Amino acid sequence: SAVISQKPSRDICQRGTSLTIQCQVDSQVTMMFWYRQQPGQSLTLIATANQGSEATYESGFVIDKFPISRPNLTFSTLTVSNMSPEDSSIYLCSVAMGSYNEQFFGPGTRLTVL
């Protein structure tokens, strides 16, 4: 398994601002993922972040709104840009490990946009 930490754990932000969320893993991993969990809903994949290449975004998510960095094999950031109240969600990073790509999740960042 992996130990994954995220910063910040929660934040309250004003409309129109941006927030960068950090994800740190205790071991080197190739694949990292960013998910969003809107209130009362399940998780939706935002993008896959592989080190050394551009992030791959899922339908409905664009780089201008959710830029991602992956500078090395243990760290990634997700920025939520030009925020609106609709961006209020829990944002989670995950990694895939092992022969069967079992995914492990960080504790999440709870974002509230006023």
Place this chain on the structure above:
Amino acid sequence: KQEVTQIPAALSVPEGENLVLNCSFTDSAIYNLQWFRQDPGKGLTSLLLIQSSQREQTSGRLNASLDKSSGRSTLYIAASQPGDSATYLCAVQTGANNLFFGTGTRLTVIP
């Protein structure tokens, strides 16, 4: 697109009871299936992973089964405890490593 459904959405049982959570998915071309638990305001904890070639997987009081042809999985919890109270999420993984999540079952175990 893969769609994952979990029934029931919420379940309340007395302590000590055995229970079954259900998960169904629309596309049987999966790589594996994972069950997670999520405590309120927290991240996800991986409980069990079943490979597409497996029929079941066990961990302690938990047993997960997979019937890929019918697009179904169940999570059996034996001798439930108040500490089992959480939301249980089922997720199927495609070859692209994308996890498709169900909507979850919120379990409450009453002491």
